[in-house]
Each structure stands twice: as structure tokens, then as C-alpha cells.
Amino acid sequence: MTDVSKRRPLEILKRYDALLYPLVFISLLLVAWEVSVDAFDIPAYMLPAPSDVLDAMDSALLHHTWVTLQETLWGFLIANIAGFFVAVMFVHFRPVELGLFPVAIALKTTPLVALAPLLVVWLGTGMASKIAASALICFFPVLINSVKGLRSIDAESDELFRTYQASRQEIFWKLRLPASLPYVMSALKISSSLAVVGAIVGEFVGANAGLGYVVLVSSYHLDTDIMFSAIFAAAFIGLAFFWILEAIDRRFIFWQQEGAD
């Protein structure tokens, strides 16, 4: 009994290890940054101190973050629904796969940066063109992982279902779909960070709001502190998004197959 009570404080610490260590480390880094900017007299347009960056975070930044967040979420959502739907088509209708797969590859190999201006021409400088850019960059990984997941069922499971004369619908809902979830989940995680990239690239090309717009405009004025605040906000969106998906993954895809990543 005494053993347990002695160990307890340490174990509580251990539970928060994953949070504690990064926090301590990042704090140290920020302090070092702050001190060295001061000590070496680095001009603010080169590298603003963290405290200056914090000062630059105002309600305008919040507004721009909100814009980028919306574009990211919509792009992510559209790409995942479309990607999964096309994957289901690929798996069930061979001609669709044969016909569309080269198109998907072409889409993947075309740099998004090259397409972004076209999207702005077509969809305007509003959110639509950024959502499209975000969806485009997410689409391919979702498609590939979903196809892989839907095909991940082994021969025995397939035979088992056929033994009971299961219909195509039953095989899909009770076997293919759940078997694909670990793969789909890792596709979601990959595309979550890509979605932010897509939105910001879209904003670089032509926008009047959003974090990419802030970065671009502040670079013209050498407002490096504002630039940093936008970069941090973008990084935060990506991180938070990933963490949420990771939490969902752990909670719901508890059986997690190997090789799903």
C-alpha cells in the first residue's frame, strides 16, 4: 500500500508527460528567443521578439484566422466526401477506376500553386477559390487511402460473407466500410494539414482576407511581427485540427490495424 501512495505523484506527472515536456521545451525556446533578440540587437523587421508578436495579435488577426479556418474546414470536408465517394466508385466499378485514375494522378502531379491563379479567375477573390484550392490538395491522399482501406479486407472475410450469401450492400456496410475506417482516419489526418496549406496558397494568389493575405501584405510593409502572428495562427489551426482528429481516431478506431498509415 505504501508503495502505491509513494508512486502516485509521479504517476500523475507521467499522465501529463506528453503535454508537460513540449510545454517546458517550447517555453524555454521562447525565452531564449526573447533574450537573444534583446542581447544581439536584432532589428524587429528581421526577427521580432515573441512579446512583440504577442502584441501584434489583435482582433483583426482573429478575424483573418476565422476566414482561413472556414476555408480550411470547407475544403477538407468537400475533399473527404468527394474522395471517399470516388473511392467507393473505384472499388465497385472497375471501368470508373481505369478511366479516372490517370486523371487523379494528373491532378496530383500538377502543382497546386500553378492552379491557384486559375481558381481565382474562375471563382473570384472570395472564399470559394480558397476552398477549391484546399479541396484540390486534399483530394488525392483521401482517394488513395480510402481505396486502400476499402480493399483491405482479406480473402477469408470475403469468403465468410459469401458463405452467408451476403448482398453487395451488406458486404459494403458490414465489412468494407468498417475495415476501411483506420485508413480513412489516417487520410483525414494527412489531409487536415494539407487543407491549411491549400487555403493559404489560395490566399497568396488573390484575397482580401485570411492568414495568407495577412502574411503577404505584412511582408510588403516589413511588418514582421504581424507576419509572425499570422504564421503562428496558421500553425495553430493545423495543430488543433490534427489533435482533434487524433483524439477521434483513438476514441473510435480502437481496433486500429497495422499498416493503416
Add this chain to the structure above:
Amino acid sequence: MQPNALHASADSPGGDALSGDPLLTLKNCSLTLNDTHILRNIDLDIRQGEFVSIIGPSGCGKSTTLRLMLELLKPDAGARGDGGQVTFPKVKPRRGMAFQKPVLMPWLTIRANVELSLSLGPQKTPQSLRRGKAETALELVGLLDYANYYPKQLSGGMQQRVALARTLAAEPELLLMDEPFGALDEMTRDTLNLELLRLWENRANGLKSIVMVTHSLHEAVSLSDRVVVLSSRPAGIRTIIDVPLPKPRSAGFVSIEETPLYQQTIARLRRELHSDD
């Protein structure tokens, strides 16, 4: 493992006449898949009330024979419509298959995995009855306490018993088993064989016949009424041996290996298996 709560049916244990009516007949079945000639002129009756084992060199087509019985594969049509046939002299029996791997769905609880066999296909059981049937089947294999667990939390032997429960829940008349315990260690395998024998001798859930593919001569002799020996590929039936051991066997399962009759039967099977070397 304790002896499980067995559902003794009204039938006398293990007392069916051996010469029951055929449930299923393979007539002159040959099979070629992707230019590989796998089976050659297989003629075999599976009669009501018998436990048949199929042995033969590895890769010879034992599992393929089971898949013919399940109608997952069709025998070759033959040049002039004189091809093989899989027929069911009376009513087509409900068939259940137990695979070498447990093939459980990792995202379903044990209970839901057992219910799976009741919730697929045109003959699925009404939703309201599934739970009861699944739990009865789990009780048969002694795993009712684990109904809410997930497959990962169970050992290999327990998973295989869940798979057996899943098969039994659908109340198969003809149970087909493809080396069901082949991937398990010998002790677990022995325990499960005894358990299978008990289920069989009690005709649990309306069992009428069992066909089992195995690599083990001991398994074949101690469980079956007849042992079918296949030749190497393309596999034909080399011989069919009646196992002359008394029934029921579950009571003397441990000591049966010591009897001379058992040893002689094993020896005979070995001679047949090696006769073309």
C-alpha cells in the same frame, strides 16, 4: 476449461445410423482454376449423422473440396455437359463454415461477431431473435461471460471458439471445417477437439453432419466416422477408411489413443498417405 453447459438434444448421443441418407453428393467433380488442375473426378457422399475428415498432402485441394460443398466454387462443366455436380438429394442443408483463422471483425464485440452469421444474406434471422441465439451459441462454447469483449482481448483459442459459436449460431445442418484449430498450440487444439466432439455428440443446434479438413491423423481418427484420403494434385480420392472405434468418444477421448484399434487405424492411414512415394 470446464465442461460447458451443453444443450443435450433429444437425439441419442452419437447414435445415428451411419448409413443415413446423403445430405450432399459430389458427383464426378473436377476443378481447374487458372489452368491448374486441382481436383480430379471426386465422388463423395456426405451422409446424415456422420463426421467425415479429409486428409491428404498439403496443397492437394482439401480446402477446395470444402469450397465446392459450400458452392463458393463450381466444378468444371466438362466438354459435353458431362461435368461434375454438387447435389443435395433432399433439401439443401444449411451449411456453416469454420475457417483456419477465426476471421472475427475486430470492430465488433464478441456477441456482435456471433450475431453476424444471423444478420447476413437472404435467410437472416429476425433482429429480435439474434441476441438470444448468439448467446445460446456462446454458452455452448463456454464464452458467454466474454460477450461484451472485443476479439483482441481474447486468446487465439478463445477466438477460434467464438468463430465456432458464430458458425453454430446459424444452426448449420452441415458443418464444414477447414483445419479449424490448425493454427493453435497442441494443448489448446486438444481441448477444442474434445469440445467439438461433445457438441457433435449432443447434436448441438441441430447439427447433422460434419466435414473437417485436417493435417492431423490423430485428429482425423479420434473424431471421425470416415476418413477420406486424397492423393496429391490433381487430387482424387485414394481411399475412404471407416474408423472402427466405438462411439460416443468424448467420454474416453483421452484414453482412446492407447487402444490397438486406434493405432492400427493410424498406421493404415499413414500407409495410404505414403503409398505413392
